[in-house]
Amino acid sequence: MFGVGGEILWVDMTKGKIEKVPIDEELVNKYLLGAGYLSKILYDMIPAGTDPLGKKNILGIATGLLTGSMFPQASRHVVAALSPLTDVWGESHAAGFFGAELKFAGYDAIMFTGASSDPLYLNIEDSKVELLDASHLWGKDVFETDDILRKDHDRQFRTLSIGQAGENLVRFSAIMNDRDRASARSGLGAVMGSKKIKAVSVKGTGKLEVADPKNYLKQMDIFYERMMANPFTPGRVKYGTTSLVEMMQHIGRLPSYNMKQGVFDGYEKISGEAINEKYLVKARADFSCLQRCGRYTAVRKGPYAFEGGSPEFETQSSMGSRCGNDNLESILFGHHLANQYGMDTISLGGTISWAMEAWDEGLLTAEDTGGIDLSWGNAETIIKLTKMIALREGFGDVLADGSAAAAERIGRGTEKFVMTVKKQEIAGQEPRAQKSMGLAAVTAARGADHLYAFPVLDEAGFDKEIKERFGEQYLPEMADRLNPKYKGIMVKECEDFMVMVESVGLCKYGTQIPPEFYYDDIALTLKIHNGLNFTGNQLQEIGERIVNLNRLFNARFGVTRKDDCLPDRLTKEKAPLGPSAGEVVELDQMLTEYYDVRGWDQETGLPLKETLERLGLDYE
Amino acid sequence: MTELKFVFGDPDICSGCMVCVNVCSMFYSKVIGPTRSRVRVVRLEPALDFALFCRNCEDAPCIEACPEGALSRTSKGIVIVNNKKCNGTGACVEACPYNAIHIHPDTGKAIKCIQCGQCIDRCPADAIFMTTTAELAERDKDGRMMALHEKHKKELYPKEAKN
Numbered sequence: 001m002f003g004v005g006g007e008i009l010w011v012d013m014t015k016g017k018i019e020k021v022p023i024d025e026e027l028v029n030k031y032l033l034g035a036g037y038l039s040k041i042l043y044d045m046i047p048a049g050t051d052p053l054g055k056k057n058i059l060g061i062a063t064g065l066l067t068g069s070m071f072p073q074a075s076r077h078v079v080a081a082l083s084p085l086t087d088v089w090g091e092s093h094a095a096g097f098f099g100a101e102l103k104f105a106g107y108d109a110i111m112f113t114g115a116s117s118d119p120l121y122l123n124i125e126d127s128k129v130e131l132l133d134a135s136h137l138w139g140k141d142v143f144e145t146d147d148i149l150r151k152d153h154d155r156q157f158r159t160l161s162i163g164q165a166g167e168n169l170v171r172f173s174a175i176m177n178d179r180d181r182a183s184a185r186s187g188l189g190a191v192m193g194s195k196k197i198k199a200v201s202v203k204g205t206g207k208l209e210v211a212d213p214k215n216y217l218k219q220m221d222i223f224y225e226r227m228m229a230n231p232f233t234p235g236r237v238k239y240g241t242t243s244l245v246e247m248m249q250h251i252g253r254l255p256s257y258n259m260k261q262g263v264f265d266g267y268e269k270i271s272g273e274a275i276n277e278k279y280l281v282k283a284r285a286d287f288s289c290l291q292r293c294g295r296y297t298a299v300r301k302g303p304y305a306f307e308g309g310s311p312e313f314e315t316q317s318s319m320g321s322r323c324g325n326d327n328l329e330s331i332l333f334g335h336h337l338a339n340q341y342g343m344d345t346i347s348l349g350g351t352i353s354w355a356m357e358a359w360d361e362g363l364l365t366a367e368d369t370g371g372i373d374l375s376w377g378n379a380e381t382i383i384k385l386t387k388m389i390a391l392r393e394g395f396g397d398v399l400a401d402g403s404a405a406a407a408e409r410i411g412r413g414t415e416k417f418v419m420t421v422k423k424q425e426i427a428g429q430e431p432r433a434q435k436s437m438g439l440a441a442v443t444a445a446r447g448a449d450h451l452y453a454f455p456v457l458d459e460a461g462f463d464k465e466i467k468e469r470f471g472e473q474y475l476p477e478m479a480d481r482l483n484p485k486y487k488g489i490m491v492k493e494c495e496d497f498m499v500m501v502e503s504v505g506l507c508k509y510g511t512q513i514p515p516e517f518y519y520d521d522i523a524l525t526l527k528i529h530n531g532l533n534f535t536g537n538q539l540q541e542i543g544e545r546i547v548n549l550n551r552l553f554n555a556r557f558g559v560t561r562k563d564d565c566l567p568d569r570l571t572k573e574k575a576p577l578g579p580s581a582g583e584v585v586e587l588d589q590m591l592t593e594y595y596d597v598r599g600w601d602q603e604t605g606l607p608l609k610e611t612l613e614r615l616g617l618d619y620e
Numbered sequence: 621m622t623e624l625k626f627v628f629g630d631p632d633i634c635s636g637c638m639v640c641v642n643v644c645s646m647f648y649s650k651v652i653g654p655t656r657s658r659v660r661v662v663r664l665e666p667a668l669d670f671a672l673f674c675r676n677c678e679d680a681p682c683i684e685a686c687p688e689g690a691l692s693r694t695s696k697g698i699v700i701v702n703n704k705k706c707n708g709t710g711a712c713v714e715a716c717p718y719n720a721i722h723i724h725p726d727t728g729k730a731i732k733c734i735q736c737g738q739c740i741d742r743c744p745a746d747a748i749f750m751t752t753t754a755e756l757a758e759r760d761k762d763g764r765m766m767a768l769h770e771k772h773k774k775e776l777y778p779k780e781a782k783n
């Protein structure tokens with residue numbers, strides 16, 4: 001096969017043994033690489049009853065088939081394991097340079113099994129792969145770790161690591177790479193920490209040979225021109241994702257005060273425009289990326305002074321509006337701190353906002369918090385708790401297990417303020433203002449998640465794309481974000497496409513929003529890059545297969561329809577304010593439609609026998 | 621005298637995407653791989669991304685250094701490698717003050733930027749441009765770009781062991 005590293009590293013942390021295994025081309029034909037490949041390996045190897053933080057869990061880090069290619073935004077890798085936050089399928093993705101570098105070193109994936117008793121890091125220099133002592137790195141933050149590794153080896157190394165949060169088994173800790181890139185969701189930093197893997201450093205001096213070198217650049221020029229000409233690209237360069245604050249406020253989809261409402265009075269203070277005005281230093285890109293959504297910002301003075309990669313819309317919402325916090329400098333700094341300690345800002349802000357609501361309702365008191373004032377919008381508290389969570393100090397230790405576990409521990413009715421699905425905090429899309437997002441949060445394999453489906457086609461007038469991707473008959477309902485009709489069909493289609501995109505290593509920007517590249521473009525690229533012959537339809541079927549396999553994985557850990565639910569607040573209480581006031585999420589209706597198009601049983605929510613047979617999947 | 625042209629990048633604008641690196645290795649070597657490219661991209665904190673090319677030195681120490689006489693300047697002022705003569709000793713690599721000439725791992729011959737402009741056309745950030753020393757001084761009036769290159773030269777032009 002062309003365009004890949006060619007081998008997978010199997011690293012047994014218990015025995016300290018490293019094995020190189022060629023990628024299994026038969027598996028690639030059924031699952032591609034990246035998310036799909038990991039889905040299959042982990043499905044085959046992680047039995048029911050596995051402890052997510054025990055030796056038997058397996059942590060996979062994989063690149064996609066096109067990671068390291070010249071396709072726009074081909075920078076991504078995926079990490080997966082049984083999640084310690086949700087106790088079900090855990091998966092997370094990041095861009096950067098780590099994935100491409102791994103490929104240049106000759107590898108497509110790294111699988112970590114077992115656990116070491118002492119901290120180690122994996123160092124890769126082309127064919128030389130070794131586990132090295134990391135005792136000098138343990139306790140260091142992500143930036144320090146990157147600095148030390150690149151000083152000890154050389155500065156061309158790319159690093160992936162955990163910070164203190166992962167070491168301390170914070171259940172929403174991230175795996176970081178290239179300093180400020182985060183595989184944040186699902187708490188997989190804790191899995192890395194439980195295995196005592198501090199970091200992976202890699203330098204590759206190899207090359208990727210492509211299947212059709214003659215036409216390659218010509219075809220890439222066509223893709224580049226399309227991406228650059230897309231009307232979304234200039235805005236992405238200018239704002240990254242930060243201007244979503246304004247856009248979401250506008251439709252009432254900006255989670256505020258722990259998702260009590262979807263509008264926030266202080267939105268202008270934390271907006272993309274506000275960031276550009278005073279704090280933006282530069283837009284940065286990852287490997288092969290034409291859109292440069294990465295933000296590099298600086299706060300020059302005061303208690304929140306820093307400079308570095310920050311923020312992303314999700315943090316503006318989670319550490320901002322969701323906590324009632326309009327202090328922008330604290331949000332930028334909070335994001336930076338979360339990177340430094342290695343934590344998911346969505347679950348971090350989601351957990352703190354749960355505590356703030358419980359405090360506001362008088363259910364949490366200074367006695368619980370050790371005297372910390374949890375009033376809405378208390379920026380100082382948010383920053384203080386960020387550190388305390390990462391280090392598991394005081395009340396931070398309670399919050400470090402996520403809001404669902406914290407509420408279970410505290411009790412007293414605080415459970416009803418937990419805004420999670422399958423114990424993972426819902427991201428920055430108030431679903432009463434966009435119904436498809438409510439459904440997507442519920443069906444995502446990794447628990448509450450906007451990215452597994454990333455159903456954005458009803459967000460901003462993509463009628464043309466809906467017509468192309470689905471057919472005219474679904475308009476206007478499908479394009480109406482408040483109408484639950486056809487959202488099951490839309491979410492299903494988006495999931496199939498998005499897991500396929502995660503399996504080839506591309507970004508959701510450019511594929512889903514803006515919806516510039518679709519199945520046929522990817523099929524063509526797999527042909528000229530990898531020499532693989534897939535049709536668009538086959539790629540769609542692979543996506544469907546992966547989603548079903550993720551569902552079977554979750555079924556093994558007890559998931560059924562009863563777990564596909566949203567907090568009552570979102571399905572029963574009408575949105576109180578703003579442009580989407582009066583709305584609830586009509587979840588049951590959408591879910592029924594979704595199971596129907598998925599070929600899943602309405603009662604159990606699990607794949608029907610004929611569905612599995614059609615997709616060539618075995619069932620237990 | 622012909623104006624000596626070279627490609628130069630603005631480290632405040634360059635996003636670090638490595639598109640230029642990939643374009644060059646694909647255009648000349650038909651592969652993707654930074655070690656097969658005639659341009660390097662180096663990311664430094666805070667917020668700097670340097671795309672680094674042959675500076676087309678007037679005194680061209682690389683030409684001087686080559687014991688085989690494989691390097692020469694064309695009538696257009698471009699320093700080129702004669703592959704028939706180059707035997708990969710790497711004296712040029714040692715001599716270049718800008719770490720801008722390397723031995724290609726596959727061919728064993730020296731490669732360097734020959735100012736063809738392929739990457740310039742495709743840079744999504746418009747961060748690189750063809751220039752001369754005089755034009756650059758004009759464009760960079762306040763000396764910002766040059767100062768950044770100068771300030772970080774230790775990290776940008778490390779002396780490497782030859783391949």
Ligand code: SF4
Nearest residue numbers: 634635637638640743
């Ligand atoms: S293509 Fe342009 S923006 Fe990208 S690394 Fe090269 S010079 Fe920088």
Ligand code: SF4
Nearest residue numbers: 674675676677682716
């Ligand atoms: S290769 Fe180096 S020494 Fe030769 S002209 Fe270019 S920058 Fe100068």
Ligand code: SF4
Nearest residue numbers: 644733734736737739
């Ligand atoms: S100008 Fe031409 S030779 Fe020089 S780096 Fe760009 S593509 Fe390569």
